[in-house]
């Protein structure tokens with residue numbers, strides 16, 4: 731591990747309380763691991779199964795939990811280290827920066843994290859996903875508008891009306907007397 735970033739925030743308690751004393755603390759600790767053996771070992775659960783991107787609560791190996799707690803005690807301020815050490819079943823998720831070279835593929839459009847996922851400590855991913863959705867809505871609006879303009883300019887509705895008139899007149903010619 732070379733660099734790390736720690737964030738600890740209060741969240742509502744189990745009963746939804748947001749009052750001091752009734753809230754819970756959530757921590758996220760970003761720690762760098764080397765690609766390859768270092769990361770693979772971390773992603774191997776207690777049963778020996780190797781996961782790709784995350785380990786659910788209860789499946790992180792004891793050795794890694796012990797290392798996490800020891801690092802917390804030696805590197806973090808005491809109250810914050812206590813939060814880490816109090817977590818009974820810490821879990822983990824691998825975070826990568828993802829930057830798709832294109833956002834549109836034929837009739838498919840990538841937005842939000844599917845297009846670009848950046849490390850979450852910037853706390854802007856939701857806003858970016860919403861901005862993408864707005865941009866897509868506006869783009870679809872422009873397309874719909876131009877389709878409407880085309881429909882107005884299109885002579886087909888008038889032609890089909892004339893065709894229906896002609897068809898019923900033609901049919902009338904065959905009504906037997």
Ligand SMILES: Cc1cc2nc3c(=O)[nH]c(=O)nc-3n(C[C@H](O)[C@H](O)[C@H](O)COP(=O)(O)OP(=O)(O)OC[C@H]3O[C@@H](n4cnc5c(N)ncnc54)[C@H](O)[C@@H]3O)c2cc1C
Pocket residue numbers: 758841842843844850851852853854855856857859
């Ligand atoms: C630990 C962490 C902390 C974060 N903190 C912040 C923060 O403080 N502020 C902030 O702005 N952002 C934060 N982010 C980032 C933010 O959560 C994301 O950028 C945002 O949720 C992206 O929105 P999205 O709609 O693109 O994707 P998502 O929110 O991931 O939504 C994708 C949805 O698609 C569903 N889905 C997946 N596959 C399928 C399928 N085959 N069929 C149907 N549905 C499917 C998923 O279940 C999910 O509901 C954080 C992320 C992490 C991991």
